[in-house]
Amino acid sequence: GQQLNQSPQSMFIQEGEDVSMNCTSSSIFNTWLWYKQDPGEGPVLLIALYKAGELTSNGRLTAQFGITRKDSFLNISASIPSDVGIYFCAGQDQGAQKLVFGQGTRLTINP
Amino acid sequence: ETGVTQTPRHLVMGMTNKKSLKCEQHLGHNAMYWYKQSAKKPLELMFVYSLEERVENNSVPSRFSPECPNSSHLFLHLHTLQPEDSALYLCASSQVHGGYTDTQYFGPGTRLTVL
Numbered sequence: 001g002q003q004l005n006q007s008p009q010s011m012f013i014q015e016g017e018d019v020s021m022n023c024t025s026s027s028i029f030n031t032w033l034w035y036k037q038d039p040g041e042g043p044v045l046l047i048a049l050y051k052a053g054e055l056t057s058n059g060r061l062t063a064q065f066g067i068t069r070k071d072s073f074l075n076i077s078a079s080i081p082s083d084v085g086i087y088f089c090a091g092q093d094q095g096a097q098k099l100v101f102g103q104g105t106r107l108t109i110n111p
Numbered sequence: 112e113t114g115v116t117q118t119p120r121h122l123v124m125g126m127t128n129k130k131s132l133k134c135e136q137h138l139g140h141n142a143m144y145w146y147k148q149s150a151k152k153p154l155e156l157m158f159v160y161s162l163e164e165r166v167e168n169n170s171v172p173s174r175f176s177p178e179c180p181n182s183s184h185l186f187l188h189l190h191t192l193q194p195e196d197s198a199l200y201l202c203a204s205s206q207v208h209g210g211y212t213d214t215q216y217f218g219p220g221t222r223l224t225v226l
Contacts, residue, residue, distance in 0.1 A: 004153075033214060042115075042201050042217035043154075088154070092212070098167065099215060101154040 006089050006102030013079060014110050021087060021105040022073040029091030032065050032072040033099070037086045046087075047074070076107075084109050113137055115218035117202050123224045124192065132187040132221045134202030142207045143185040144215060145177060148199040160185060161207050192225045199223070 006023045013019060023032070031050055035043035047058050049065035049072060056063055062075045072091075076083055089102040115136045124130050136143060145157040159167035160179040174196075176188040185202055199222050203215040 031214075035217075040120075040220075040222065042117075042203075042220045045214055045216065048214050098156055098159070099154075103151075103153050 004089060004091055004100055004102040006105055008105060009103065010106040010108070012108045012110065015079060015081060017079055019076040019079055019083070019107060020073060021089075022071060023089035023091070023102045024071045025091055025100075026070070028069040029093060029100075030069070031092040032063070033090040033092065034061075034063050034072070034074045035088045035090065037088065037104075039085070043088055079107075079109055081109055081111060083107060115202060115204055115216055117200075117218040117221050119221060120219065121222045121224075123226065124189070125226050126192060126194070128192075129188070129190040131189065132200055132202075132223075134185040134187075134218055136183055136185075136202075136204035136216075136218075138204055138206075138216060140204040140206045140216075141182050142205045142212065143179060143182075144203040144205075145185065145187050146201040146203065146217075148201055148220070150198075154201070158187075189223075192223075194225050197223055197225045 004023050004025050033048050034046045036046050037043045047056050047063040052069050053067045054065040060077045086104045086106050088104045090099040092099050118133045142161040144159050147155045156169050157171045158177045163179050174191050178186040199220045201220045202218040205215040206213040
């Protein structure tokens with residue numbers, strides 16, 4: 001079946017640093033999604049990407065849909081303490097109702 | 112209430128108990144989903160309901176029984192669970208149109224512990 005490889009699995013950074021994480025797939029997706037999950041809560045959608053090559057920003061977050069349609073990355077600039085959490089990528093085929101999730105990247109920030 | 116809500120937020124049950132998880136979406140969506148999230152594992156899709164019909168059952172054991180009485184409500188009935196069923200159970204909803212599914216929005220989850 002389809003699998004997503006998300007890396008890194010965990011990151012420990014200093015407040016103010018930039019963060020970069022990515023997802024790669026063995027197959028093509030038509031939509032890439034990035035979610036953030038806080039402890040004890042459900043995932044919250046951060047950015048949705050619908051077109052190969054698309055670069056989209058949401059405040060300090062920037063995500064790109066790879067031109068091969070098999071990868072995506074998420075960057076966070078000037079990290080702050082509230083950025084702590086687990087970030088998940090997810091891929092979706094057009095017409096499919098299933099999301100394929102990555103394993104998540106756990107972000108820890110030292111003040 | 113807005114978005115997707117789930118009750119209860121926490122549940123502890125014995126292996127012989129019967130309980131139900133409830134999900135309600137206030138987004139006007141026509142598809143709802145149950146996911147299981149275990150430690151150190153990717154989110155696992157359990158069930159999909161589209162237009163109130165079950166369209167996906169991802170090889171889930173029969174001790175989990177979903178129910179979708181209308182497009183806004185989704186239940187997961189639990190009976191004779193095992194300790195390995197302890198996990199965070201997440202509900203999501205989306206809008207399906209013309210065979211295409213929009214982005215899924217998640218509820219806060221129910222933390223289930225089976226003793």
